[in-house]
Amino acid sequence: xxxxxxxxxxxxxxxxxxxxxxxxxxxxxxxCAHIDAPFTAxxxxxxxxxxxxxxxxxxxxxxxxxxxLEAWVAEKHSYDVPEWxxxxxxGGSEAYLSWVVEETTKG
Numbered sequence: 001x002x003x004x005x006x007x008x009x010x011x012x013x014x015x016x017x018x019x020x021x022x023x024x025x026x027x028x029x030x031x032c033a034h035i036d037a038p039f040t041a042x043x044x045x046x047x048x049x050x051x052x053x054x055x056x057x058x059x060x061x062x063x064x065x066x067x068x069l070e071a072w073v074a075e076k077h078s079y080d081v082p083e084w085x086x087x088x089x090x091g092g093s094e095a096y097l098s099w100v101v102e103e104t105t106k107g
Contacts, residue, residue: 002088002089002090002091002092002097003062003063003064003101004060004061004062004063004088004089004092004097004100004101005060005061005062005063005066005086005087005088005089006058006059006060006086006087006089007030007058007059007061007066007069007070007073007084007085007086007087008056008057008058008059008083008084008085008086008087009056009057009073009077009082009083009084009085010041010054010055010056010057010082010083011054011055011057011077011078011079011082012052012053012054012055013055013078014035014038014055016078017035017055017057018035019076020033020057020073020076020077021033021034021035021057021059023072023076024059024069024072024073027072028065028103028104028105028106029059029061029065029068029069029072029104030059030060030061030065030069030104031060031061031099031100031102031103031104032059032060032100032103033057033058033059033060034057034058035055035056035057036055036056036057036058037055038053038054038055039053039054039055039056040052040053040054041053041054060089060100061100061104062100062101062104064104065104066086070084
């Protein structure tokens with residue numbers, strides 16, 4: 001088990017996805033962020049099934065920085081209830097995991 005997590009959110013605008021990805025990295029809340037190609041989402045919202053084209057942003061960060069990243073994304077995100085899912089990283093390249101820690105260290 002490591003202290004690294006992948007946190008994910010989605011948004012329906014590519015420029016906003018890029019801003020959320022870049023801003024978190026610039027703020028050192030995440031070592032990197034990947035944006036997946038647009039996909040079609042179906043979901044319940046206020047008693048209706050909605051359909052939207054969305055982009056998924058995956059942040060690589062540490063458990064220490066995760067609360068700050070979550071608060072930052074919630075503040076910047078345009079959705080009333082943005083997706084926020086975290087996945088533990090249970091292993092990986094020691095060099096890569098060390099890089100994530102180094103790049104997210106406050107300094």
